Amino acid sequence: MNAAAAATAIRLNVRVSLVITLAAFVGVVAFFWPFVVAPGKLGSNYAPPLIFGALLVLVLCVVLSEIAEGGINSKALAMLGVLSAVNAALRPLGAGTAGIETVFFVLVLAGRVYGPGFGFTLGCTSLFTSALITGGVGPWMPYQMFGCAFVGMLAGFLPRATGRREVLMLATYGSLSGYLFGFLLNLSFWPFSLDPDSSIAYLPGLPFTEQWQRYLAFDLATSLGWDTGRAVTNFVCIVLAGPAVLTTFRRAARRARFRAPVRFSTSRPTPPPDGK
16 A cells, blocks of 8 residues: 555545536536526526535535545544544634735645545535634625535645655745636626626626626736735745644544554454363
8 A cells, every 4th residue: 555545635536536527517506607697597696606606515524425425434524523623713814904814725635645535525615614724605705615625625635755856846826826716716706796887796697708798807906915815825835844734644644544444353262271
């Protein structure tokens, strides 16, 4: 058994992999709903994000139940609980001021060490826990959970690297994921955030290319500075703390031996000598 397999905390069998793939597809549709469903088509202007948000919650429940059924053991569950609590405690430190968010670098490093399944699950549980602590529960929460799930999962699929090269790769990915997270989250509320007469506002009925150009202009005009703060925070945190955190995570994985097979001894104890 190689080191990467031993460190993988959540086993992705064929069924779980299929469920996560379908969940990712649903997540993409939920984020890109402005290009799929126009506001007002489902009863009211605010119905689409609410419907897709509820759908995301159901999908996440299905994914987590599939993982819990056979892909996660008690040691991985304990690690998940500890890191979810750590992320929930770290998130208020940044509080999103100027885009500074401290929740992502642990998510990236954990996804890298413990695998894509663990990264996906940690992204969901971290945002859910921190939302309960900070009072951030709302219709945006499922989108935040899914966005972080994507960030953690993709970190587990990064190519092999070691030493400084690995830290630089993770820091670059962390920086890009800061922009990706903001880009996805903006899609969930873009249709309702501006006056329809604005040149960067959502306008139902436009061709996809023009709608896409409007969204890119909206994202650059309203979110670029905020996302840059998040990207810089991720890069700096991973460069500074990455080597030590990666070492700690891998040491914990070696001691936990998540994928170690369970063997039962068939030998019987030697009976004591007669008279004793």
